[in-house]
Amino acid sequence: MAGAPTRRFRYRGRVVEAREGETLLAAIARDALPTLERSTRYHRPRAPFCGIGQCTGCLVRVNDEPLVRACRYHPGEDDRVENGPGWPSVRWDALVVLDLIFRRGLDPFRGFRRPAVAGPIYQRLVRRLAGYGAPAPVSGRATEAVPPVVRSAEVVVVGGGESCRATAARLVTLGYRPLVLDRDRRPGLVGADWLGGVSVTLLGPRVDEGAELPFRLLGHAETGAGLSVRARSVVVATGGYDASLLFGGNDRPGVLTADAALAFSSAPERAPFGQALLVGGDRRAEEVLARLGSRVAAVIAVGEVRPEVVRAASDLGIPLYPRSLLLGVIGRTRVRGLRLRTRGGGPRFSLAGDAVVLAHRRIPNAPLLFLAGAEMAWHAGPGAYYPVLDAAGTTSVPGLYAVGTVTGTLEPARREGAERAAFAIAGRAASDSEALPRVRAEGPSELEGYYRELLTEPRRGRWIACRCEDVLLHDLETANRGGYRGLEVVKRYTSLGTGLCQGRYCTPDALLILSVLEGRPPSEVGRIRQRPPVYPMPLGTLAELDDSVAGEVG
Amino acid sequence: MNNLPRAEYRTVVVGGGIVGLFSAYHLARAGAGPILVLDRGFLSSGASGRNGGGVRQQWETRATVRLAREAVRDYRRFGREFGYNPWFRQTGYLFLAESADELARLRRVHDLVRSEGLASEVLAADALSRYVPGIAPGSAVGGTYLRSDGVLYPFPAIWGVYEAARALGVDLAFGVEVLGIDSEAGRVTGVRSSAGPVATTSVVNAAGGWSSDVARRAGLDVPNVATRHEILATEPLKPFLDPMVVRASDGLYFSQTVHGGLVGGLTLPHPAGTAAGLPSSAKFLTAMARALVGLLPRLRSLRVLRAWSGFYDDTPDGLPVIGEDPRLGGFVHANGFGGHGFMLAPAATRRVARAVLGERTDLEPELFAPDRFLAPRLPSTAERLLLG
Numbered sequence: 022m023a024g025a026p027t028r029r030f031r032y033r034g035r036v037v038e039a040r041e042g043e044t045l046l047a048a049i050a051r052d053a054l055p056t057l058e059r060s061t062r063y064h065r066p067r068a069p070f071c072g073i074g075q076c077t078g079c080l081v082r083v084n085d086e087p088l089v090r091a092c093r094y095h096p097g098e099d100d101r102v103e104n105g106p107g108w109p110s111v112r113w114d115a116l117v118v119l120d121l122i123f124r125r126g127l128d129p130f131r132g133f134r135r136p137a138v139a140g141p142i143y144q145r146l147v148r149r150l151a152g153y154g155a156p157a158p159v160s161g162r163a164t165e166a167v168p169p170v171v172r173s174a175e176v177v178v179v180g181g182g183e184s185c186r187a188t189a190a191r192l193v194t195l196g197y198r199p200l201v202l203d204r205d206r207r208p209g210l211v212g213a214d215w216l217g218g219v220s221v222t223l224l225g226p227r228v229d230e231g232a233e234l235p236f237r238l239l240g241h242a243e244t245g246a247g248l249s250v251r252a253r254s255v256v257v258a259t260g261g262y263d264a265s266l267l268f269g270g271n272d273r274p275g276v277l278t279a280d281a282a283l284a285f286s287s288a289p290e291r292a293p294f295g296q297a298l299l300v301g302g303d304r305r306a307e308e309v310l311a312r313l314g315s316r317v318a319a320v321i322a323v324g325e326v327r328p329e330v331v332r333a334a335s336d337l338g339i340p341l342y343p344r345s346l347l348l349g350v351i352g353r354t355r356v357r358g359l360r361l362r363t364r365g366g367g368p369r370f371s372l373a374g375d376a377v378v379l380a381h382r383r384i385p386n387a388p389l390l391f392l393a394g395a396e397m398a399w400h401a402g403p404g405a406y407y408p409v410l411d412a413a414g415t416t417s418v419p420g421l422y423a424v425g426t427v428t429g430t431l432e433p434a435r436r437e438g439a440e441r442a443a444f445a446i447a448g449r450a451a452s453d454s455e456a457l458p459r460v461r462a463e464g465p466s467e468l469e470g471y472y473r474e475l476l477t478e479p480r481r482g483r484w485i486a487c488r489c490e491d492v493l494l495h496d497l498e499t500a501n502r503g504g505y506r507g508l509e510v511v512k513r514y515t516s517l518g519t520g521l522c523q524g525r526y527c528t529p530d531a532l533l534i535l536s537v538l539e540g541r542p543p544s545e546v547g548r549i550r551q552r553p554p555v556y557p558m559p560l561g562t563l564a565e566l567d568d569s570v571a572g573e574v575g
Numbered sequence: 576m577n578n579l580p581r582a583e584y585r586t587v588v589v590g591g592g593i594v595g596l597f598s599a600y601h602l603a604r605a606g607a608g609p610i611l612v613l614d615r616g617f618l619s620s621g622a623s624g625r626n627g628g629g630v631r632q633q634w635e636t637r638a639t640v641r642l643a644r645e646a647v648r649d650y651r652r653f654g655r656e657f658g659y660n661p662w663f664r665q666t667g668y669l670f671l672a673e674s675a676d677e678l679a680r681l682r683r684v685h686d687l688v689r690s691e692g693l694a695s696e697v698l699a700a701d702a703l704s705r706y707v708p709g710i711a712p713g714s715a716v717g718g719t720y721l722r723s724d725g726v727l728y729p730f731p732a733i734w735g736v737y738e739a740a741r742a743l744g745v746d747l748a749f750g751v752e753v754l755g756i757d758s759e760a761g762r763v764t765g766v767r768s769s770a771g772p773v774a775t776t777s778v779v780n781a782a783g784g785w786s787s788d789v790a791r792r793a794g795l796d797v798p799n800v801a802t803r804h805e806i807l808a809t810e811p812l813k814p815f816l817d818p819m820v821v822r823a824s825d826g827l828y829f830s831q832t833v834h835g836g837l838v839g840g841l842t843l844p845h846p847a848g849t850a851a852g853l854p855s856s857a858k859f860l861t862a863m864a865r866a867l868v869g870l871l872p873r874l875r876s877l878r879v880l881r882a883w884s885g886f887y888d889d890t891p892d893g894l895p896v897i898g899e900d901p902r903l904g905g906f907v908h909a910n911g912f913g914g915h916g917f918m919l920a921p922a923a924t925r926r927v928a929r930a931v932l933g934e935r936t937d938l939e940p941e942l943f944a945p946d947r948f949l950a951p952r953l954p955s956t957a958e959r960l961l962l963g
């Protein structure tokens with residue numbers, strides 16, 4: 022795009038140009054996925070993973086402010102960008118010795134106990150290494166107080182994708198003016214108030230005194246501006262995201278989700294990989310093939326492969342490996358390939374590639390539903406909790422609706438589902454409508470069988486169960502042997518799920534693995550209680566928000 | 576019969592939080608088995624898994640200072656004894672005073688604490704920034720500081736006591752609710768639970784915020800009330816703050832963990848009781864953010880990672896209830912710890928165990944015994960340095 026405006030900023034002292042609308046990550050990931058930080062416990066190199074502002078893979082310092090997510094940040098002219106934590110630098114981190122010495126893992130709670138006199142020394146040492154950087158000095162951007170946006174609305178739709186749009190459009194024709202809160206910045210809709218670039222948390226509903234507007238949403242924009250909205254009805258259209266997968270070295274720079282890979286699809290020739298090993302045999306894999314096919318070297322599926330994927334791969338001349346166990350990444354500092362084995366005791370083999378793109382499992386992005394206390398049910402097909410819905414798309418919480426991917430409604434019925442919610446809000450739900458087809462609830466979960474088989478394989482390298490906190494598969498097994506059962510207890514025992522992603526990328530797999538280890542269905546292993554805020558919120562933003570209504574979450 | 580390992584126990588402990596676990600541990604060490612711990616939740620689901628990990632010895636009542644000092648010794652050697660390291664970090668508690676009156680009150684605490692041989696210090700306003708780098712000028716007129724106070728990670732402490740109790744033969748059952756306590760002629764005879772009945776002659780009420788429910792299930796009225804307290808944790812920063820910082824006016828308290836996140840809360844007037852469950856409120860998030868940013872403006876861009884809440888089990892005089900209930904033989908209280916049960920648990924539960932065994936304890940009955948609330952007048956001594 023010649024002539025498109027650009028911004029010049031400094032990344033590690035070097036001048037870099039970002040196109041208008043381009044994220045910091047896209048600007049600095051032109052040739053290869055950059056290693057931007059080191060992990061917490063083992064100081065392993067860490068690179069962007071999720072691409073959608075949820076994981077701990079691209080935390081950089083911008084103008085001295087730590088913990089900025091490069092994949093969500095739009096660089097400003099003259100910004101100074103530095104890498105995240107690493108000692109002395111991200112590239113050459115001396116503490117990687119921890120990774121080499123503690124091959125079986127480093128247990129912070131059972132280790133470091135002796136000799137007793139060394140206690141304070143350990144404390145000081147760990148504190149020296151902890152954290153993601155000092156707080157920014159009080160100056161410049163950090164102190165600009167941006168006035169909050171305070172609204173009330175009859176209907177709020179949270180999302181921004183297709184189902185959100187369909188519900189909002191139907192609401193408009195029914196005479197409403199919905200307020201749409203979109204975490205991305207997508208084009209709006211005539212007749213709706215569309216706020217883009219805001220991350221929101223739901224508080225409520227208030228059960229006391231039958232409040233007129235029982236729902237309260239708190240949010241913030243990337244600028245730090247706060248948002249406080251009260252609503253009578255809320256439609257959750259928050260979609261889904263691509264899950265992680267457990268294998269040796271699954272945290273290596275170059276392992277990334279399809280969400281992250283697709284962020285580069287507008288200009289595939291500039292994607293930071295050229296020989297991706299695509300994991301998945303379903304719709305999501307099809308999508309990646311359609312948009313980034315030229316950058317894919319092989320398709321690997323943990324189970325069976327859909328005929329459409331088979332066709333797409335063969336059209337592109339890409340080899341296909343169905344029913345494969347992913348054993349481990351090849352490559353010490355970044356992905357150079359994968360070691361695999363055909364399921365059912367088949368042969369071992371390896372494939373070369375410069376990235377592993379995870380498109381095998383798309384799961385609902387449901388924190389708002391959990392926060393509102395909606396009843397959720399385990400669905401074995403994708404292996405996730407989905408809201409319990411009536412035919413009109415109403416959740417168990419009056420005034421709370423869910424539409425689209427987050428409900429597990431299958432195409433092509435999603436549009437119908439989205440419209441039904443709008444009719445229900447208008448009090449015009451058809452009483453005789455049939456339930457829409459949704460993802461499979463009963464039966465075994467494909468990945469459960471996969472993990473049962475995988476856990477019997479010999480292991481090499483680190484198997485990272487929780488990326489944010491460097492919790493290992495081995496740690497889950499230790500907890501299990503110690504008699505700690507259930508996801509809530511194992512979370513507290515291992516710290517799994519306590520990091521910046523709040524369990525988004527570890528609990529979906531941990532649930533299945535614990536189900537295998539504990540010998541009971543995932544629904545009995547439970548889940549982690551969702552805590553607000555859904556996305557970390559700056560104290561400064563919260564401090565500016567009025568608190569005249571005490572919205573609450575259960 | 577029941578789904579528990581035995582039909583009969585010498586003692587049944589209701590509540591598997593830090594107080595119940597430590598009580599069972601001390602009892603088992605004294606050879607007073609068999610012991611059963613029942614908890615209707617999962618391990619660490621109560622206040623013990625939801626607190627700020629503060630451990631302090633600065634109190635208004637001498638007896639509490641002494642208990643806390645003993646508990647500090649216990650937590651110092653916890654790692655060696657229990658196989659888990661709670662990272663007890665003695666980098667002090669700093670109480671901030673916002674007025675001359677508050678400072679005078681803190682000085683009285685300081686004098687008492689000193690008279691117990693603890694090296695408390697009074698800090699002038701201009702010394703505060705050494706302990707709280709970046710503190711907004713004028714936000715406090717001074718404070719008191721005791722370096723041997725500190726913070727710990729509650730979870731490894733729970734695992735350590737849980738495993739130690741188990742290794743001593745204590746039976747622990749989670750997901751089992753105590754539904755009723757049976758008695759005959761004024762003595763405990765058994766417990767009815769969701770896993771069936773258990774015969775026993777002594778019951779320890781270590782149900783934390785639910786202690787008054789459990790007492791009621793034994794037919795006893797107690798003045799304990801549950802109050803909800805909210806707390807939050809932030810994203811991890813490089814450590815810049817050593818002490819736990821406490822402010823009396825709004826109950827603000829916060830510290831920075833070994834991991835780098837700030838953890839803290841403040842007190843809001845939530846309605847008493849457990850009925851409303853454990854929500855987090857916008858009021859708390861915004862009030863806490865205002866308090867933190869007001870005190871430490873450099874924290875503006877620091878993000879809140881998560882917020883949660885838990886119940887304090889409050890008593891009218893701010894002191895815990897430890898000892899046998901005079902109305903029901905064999906029913907022993909180990910509750911009413913307010914916001915301080917974690918720090919006091921190892922020491923306080925030694926006395927709980929003795930009370931179960933019918934032995935005398937060194938606790939002043941007028942301060943801790945359950946009978947103090949049965950008299951028509953409230954006790955004259957009270958602990959009021961409760962926030963933080």
Ligand SMILES: Cc1cc2nc3c(=O)[nH]c(=O)nc-3n(C[C@H](O)[C@H](O)[C@H](O)COP(=O)(O)OP(=O)(O)OC[C@H]3O[C@@H](n4cnc5c(N)ncnc54)[C@H](O)[C@@H]3O)c2cc1C
Nearest residue numbers: 590592593594615621622623627629753783885916917918
């Ligand atoms: C936000 C917050 C911050 C705090 N900060 C600190 C601090 O910094 N320092 C400090 O020392 N203390 C602090 N506390 C207080 C401390 O957490 C408690 O005093 C302590 O954990 C109490 O332990 P417990 O074992 O008595 O209660 P809990 O840990 O609450 O355990 C009680 C258990 O009883 C069970 N139970 C209840 N009813 C029944 C029944 N009928 N049948 C079976 N089981 C039942 C519950 O499931 C629960 O697990 C804080 C508390 C909160 C809420």
